[in-house]
Amino acid sequence: MQLHTIWFILIAVLWVGFFVLEGFDFGVGMLHRFIGGSEIGRRVCINTIGPWWDGNEVWLIVAGASMFAAFPQWYATMFSALYLALVVLLVALFARGVSFEWGGKRDDPRWRTGWSWALTIGSLLIPLLVGVALGDLLHGLPIDSQHEFTGNFFSLLTGYGLMTGVTMVVLCLLHGATFLALKTTDEIRDRSRAAGRTIGVVAIIVNIAWCIWTLVVIGGGTVPQPTQIFGVIAVIFATVLAGTNEDGWAFVASGFAIAAAIGQIFIALYPNVMVSSTNHSYNLTVNNAAAGHYGLVVMTVVAALFFPVVLLYQGWSFHVFRRRVSAPPTSSG
Amino acid sequence: MANDLARWQFATTTIYHFFFVPVTIGLSFLVAVLQTHWYRTGNPDYKRMTRFFGTLLLINVAIGVVTGLVQEFQFGMNWSTYSRFVGGVFGAPLAMEGILAFFLESTFLGLWLFGWDRLPKRVHLACIWAVFAGTMLSAMFILVANSWMQHPVGYKINSQGQAVLTNIWALLVNPTFIWGYAHVLLASLITGCLVVLAVSAWHLRKGEYVESFHRTAKIAVIVLIPTIVIQLSVGNQLGVIEAKYQPMKIAAAEAQWTTCQPCSFSAFQIGGGANDKTPTEIIPIPHLLSVLATNTWNGKVEGLDELQAQYEQKYGPGNYVPDVFIQYWSIRVMAYLGTLVLLLALWGGWLLLRDRMRNSRLFLLLCIWAVATPFIMNTAGWLLTESGRQPWIVQGLQKTAVSNSPSVSATEIWISLIVFVLSYIVLAWADLVLMLRYSRRGMARADAEAAEPVAGAAPSLTY
Numbered sequence: 126m127q128l129h130t131i132w133f134i135l136i137a138v139l140w141v142g143f144f145v146l147e148g149f150d151f152g153v154g155m156l157h158r159f160i161g162g163s164e165i166g167r168r169v170c171i172n173t174i175g176p177w178w179d180g181n182e183v184w185l186i187v188a189g190a191s192m193f194a195a196f197p198q199w200y201a202t203m204f205s206a207l208y209l210a211l212v213v214l215l216v217a218l219f220a221r222g223v224s225f226e227w228g229g230k231r232d233d234p235r236w237r238t239g240w241s242w243a244l245t246i247g248s249l250l251i252p253l254l255v256g257v258a259l260g261d262l263l264h265g266l267p268i269d270s271q272h273e274f275t276g277n278f279f280s281l282l283t284g285y286g287l288m289t290g291v292t293m294v295v296l297c298l299l300h301g302a303t304f305l306a307l308k309t310t311d312e313i314r315d316r317s318r319a320a321g322r323t324i325g326v327v328a329i330i331v332n333i334a335w336c337i338w339t340l341v342v343i344g345g346g347t348v349p350q351p352t353q354i355f356g357v358i359a360v361i362f363a364t365v366l367a368g369t370n371e372d373g374w375a376f377v378a379s380g381f382a383i384a385a386a387i388g389q390i391f392i393a394l395y396p397n398v399m400v401s402s403t404n405h406s407y408n409l410t411v412n413n414a415a416a417g418h419y420g421l422v423v424m425t426v427v428a429a430l431f432f433p434v435v436l437l438y439q440g441w442s443f444h445v446f447r448r449r450v451s452a453p454p455t456s457s458g
Numbered sequence: 459m460a461n462d463l464a465r466w467q468f469a470t471t472t473i474y475h476f477f478f479v480p481v482t483i484g485l486s487f488l489v490a491v492l493q494t495h496w497y498r499t500g501n502p503d504y505k506r507m508t509r510f511f512g513t514l515l516l517i518n519v520a521i522g523v524v525t526g527l528v529q530e531f532q533f534g535m536n537w538s539t540y541s542r543f544v545g546g547v548f549g550a551p552l553a554m555e556g557i558l559a560f561f562l563e564s565t566f567l568g569l570w571l572f573g574w575d576r577l578p579k580r581v582h583l584a585c586i587w588a589v590f591a592g593t594m595l596s597a598m599f600i601l602v603a604n605s606w607m608q609h610p611v612g613y614k615i616n617s618q619g620q621a622v623l624t625n626i627w628a629l630l631v632n633p634t635f636i637w638g639y640a641h642v643l644l645a646s647l648i649t650g651c652l653v654v655l656a657v658s659a660w661h662l663r664k665g666e667y668v669e670s671f672h673r674t675a676k677i678a679v680i681v682l683i684p685t686i687v688i689q690l691s692v693g694n695q696l697g698v699i700e701a702k703y704q705p706m707k708i709a710a711a712e713a714q715w716t717t718c719q720p721c722s723f724s725a726f727q728i729g730g731g732a733n734d735k736t737p738t739e740i741i742p743i744p745h746l747l748s749v750l751a752t753n754t755w756n757g758k759v760e761g762l763d764e765l766q767a768q769y770e771q772k773y774g775p776g777n778y779v780p781d782v783f784i785q786y787w788s789i790r791v792m793a794y795l796g797t798l799v800l801l802l803a804l805w806g807g808w809l810l811l812r813d814r815m816r817n818s819r820l821f822l823l824l825c826i827w828a829v830a831t832p833f834i835m836n837t838a839g840w841l842l843t844e845s846g847r848q849p850w851i852v853q854g855l856q857k858t859a860v861s862n863s864p865s866v867s868a869t870e871i872w873i874s875l876i877v878f879v880l881s882y883i884v885l886a887w888a889d890l891v892l893m894l895r896y897s898r899r900g901m902a903r904a905d906a907e908a909a910e911p912v913a914g915a916a917p918s919l920t921y
Contacts, residue, residue, distance in 0.1 A: 168919045175921050176568035179523065183564050187556035189530055194553035197545020197620070204534025204541075205863035211531055212874045216881055219524040223885065226520035229921045230892050272542075274865040416546035417622025427554050435561045442565050445576055453919060 128425060129415040132195035133398065135428060136188060137391035140259070143184035144252070144293070144383045145300075149376075150178040152301010154221060154248025155294075158241055160305060160316045165452045167241060168229065173308040176446045178225060180439055182218075185255075194424055198272055198414035199398045206266055206274030207258055210281055214254045221247030252297045253290040257281065259390050260289025264342055265402035272409060285342050289390070292335040296386055299328045299363055300379040307372040310451045318368050321375065325364025332360050332386070343393045352392055356385030463871040464536040464862045467878065469844075471528050473837050474882050478522035480836055483597060483643070484650015485515045486590040490583075491677060497583050502908060503670050510896075510904035511654060511674070512586075516571065517892045521885055523564075528878065536871065540851055540861035546622040547613045548603050551629065555599035563592030572920050574907075597642055605635035607852050608843065609703040621855065634703060637696040638843075644689040645839065648799065649832035651682040655806075656829035657897045659822040662815075667901055672816055675825075679806035679815075686800045693792065694750060700846070701751040701759070704853060706769075706778060707846030708751050709762045710785035713737060719758040721747035727786065776857075777849065784845045788838035795831045802828055 153174050161167030193200040204211060220243035228240030264285040267276040302321035306314050336353040340346065359382035366375035394400075398414050401407035415421070489511050496504035530552065533541050541549075566588035573582050606613075612628030613621045629635065658675035661667055701708040713727065715735045723746035724739035748757040762779050769778035802824060809815040815822075851858040896903075 171921045172919045176572040179564040183560045190553040190556045193545050194549030197542055200534045201538035201541040205538035205865050208535055208866050208870050212877055215528055218527050219881055222524040223520045226516050420546045420550055420623035423626045424550055431557050439565050442569050
């Protein structure tokens with residue numbers, strides 16, 4: 126297998142990892158106001174993702190940096206094309222990122238409520254915008270023979286892109302609900318299970334509709350792809366299990382549902398990395414967008430040596446904080 | 459227009475980001491030192507000081523992380539021509555930074571913050587050191603990437619006219635990188651020390667928690683003295699390296715229009731800039747520029763006019779002289795403020811020897827205000843480095859004027875620039891509110907957090 130194909134797969138894995146891990150953080154962020162109930166309840170919800178959200182977000186950064194290093198043309202075209210969408214994404218990332226550390230640092234209800242809403246809205250916008258961006262890669266954007274984007278902000282709002290964004294939001298909501306059910310106790314857990322059930326029904330419908338749309342976009346006929354079938358089954362499993370005591374399995378199922386969704390985009394994309402809606406001969410591909418061979422060799426060595434180490438210590442971190450989070454007997458600042 | 463706006467945006471967001479980065483690096487080191495003292499001595503006072511300064515670290519990390527995201531996105535968003543050209547070289551250290559540094563920093567910060575009652579003490583201590591290691595690695599890869607823009611090595615230009623990597627070691631032993639990295643790490647330690655010193659001095663003047671803050675002030679001064687001494691000489695050596703590879707940068711820093719040998723250094727000048735080649739020099743110090751630029755007593759420094767003629771011959775017509783005003787003053791701001799910090803540190807050392815630091819109200823007052831100096835020096839340093847490279851974005855290979863994104867309009871950059879500036883004002887306000895609040899009143903919370911947990915009770919919520 127050629128090195129640029131390996132890097133395409135690695136970048137796909139990074140995006141899958143980002144959505145599987147940060148996906149439940151987004152879900153918790155969107156849901157915490159509605160499932161938490163009280164101030165303490167909201168804080169319990171936030172603390173379930175407390176030790177991890179930052180490390181999970183790094184998957185996004187590494188995915189972006191890997192695109193820059195391995196496929197400079199892809200990075201340059203995509204990031205300049207999505208300009209204003211990325212500005213909004215960055216503001217959402219600001220709001221959400223600082224809300225964790227800063228939200229609880231003043232005992233002022235307005236301060237806390239403000240950051241809590243920043244977390245909610247930020248957690249909604251990020252999967253929506255990233256979903257639109259990934260959907261647009263596959264749907265195609267106006268790109269000329271020099272790999273330059275020739276459209277404007279409204280060219281980004283393709284129907285398929287928006288549908289991909291909505292699907293990601295719904296899957297993240299489901300993933301967040303199953304995660305909260307797994308990580309909390311008592312009323313918060315009960316509310317999370319109920320929410321997971323309801324969201325799951327919506328997720329099944331949305332996911333099937335989106336899979337069909339994907340088939341239309343790639344001109345794949347009426348035969349669903351294996352990842353699509355797997356993804357739909359995973360969503361159904363997650364929904365069925367969400368109302369039961371099997372919190373762990375429900376969470377695993379919603380994780381697989383997200384992985385299948387992101388995986389589906391990248392599998393459909395290959396060997397393109399970014400489709401041109403102007404002319405398919407202008408498509409960016411793993412061949413014409415890749416960096417030099419030596420650079421890819423160096424990065425492959427670094428990734429092969431250190432990525433397993435990253436997985437080990439991130440896994441250990443998940444193990445350390447595996448217990449459920451509950452409200453302390455007395456509230457403290 | 460779009461190019462100028464993109465430059466303004468890059469400068470604004472980068473300078474802002476670098477207010478927080480050195481604090482993160484320096485403070486994580488000092489927090490790790492405090493926690494190590496606690497681990498070694500078992501003195502609970504070190505534990506609460508660890509938590510006190512740890513909270514300041516976390517407030518700062520939050521803003522450093524989110525503003526860092528802009529940096530990574532911005533190359534592709536605003537500088538797509540640059541990114542296409544250099545991605546094969548410049549992208550590699552950024553990807554390595556993600557894999558080796560960001561994962562380490564963020565995962566272990568989470569473990570440290572939430573792990574106080576969950577992890578064995580030794581493991582928990584290792585977590586904060588891992589965070590510090592992550593911040594150092596992160597700075598390392600960024601400096602590798604930046605140094606390549608100052609002095610490109612280990613690459614070739616391929617048939618499509620793109621730079622591709624040919625030798626990764628060349629990037630890692632690039633002299634601009636080695637000395638630049640040392641300079642940035644020391645600057646970060648100085649920043650961390652001056653932050654800790656200022657907070658400690660404020661409490662000492664108030665007469666609150668005197669024993670605790672005397673300890674932290676002492677650690678800060680003890681680290682600061684050798685650091686600032688080494689820093690002055692590292693800064694000097696970096697100047698010599700730059701004079702070799704980027705002679706324009708150093709000639710502009712002395713507003714030296716004509717070649718000289720030996721060269722004097724002016725303490726101040728009145729006038730100067732691109733259109734005034736004969737400014738009034740105040741207090742010229744003979745031979746000093748020769749020493750600074752070449753490490754020799756009678757070294758030759760080429761003037762801007764001669765360099766301009768050489769560059770025109772080599773690269774074609776154009777203006778190759780960076781902004782002389784920025785260069786001239788930024789090097790002096792660093793040198794003079796650095797000297798003042800050295801004097802302050804030595805004074806602190808002398809007071810410590812005589813055990814009179816807590817009573818010297820003037821010294822403590824100066825320490826509080828000295829907290830502004832590292833931020834000014836750090837900004838001046840990056841202005842010197844980045845503005846001094848102009849008109850190049852990559853020295854000798856690509857000019858800034860042609861490297862922005864052709865598909866991004868001036869209107870779009872206006873929108874993003876305004877959005878970023880407004881967001882950053884809000885973030886700065888919230889950060890300042892929290893930093894001041896926790897610097898002044900954080901001890902009560904640190905006490906509560908440092909108390910041993912009651913067995914069997916659910917741990918309190920961290921966020």
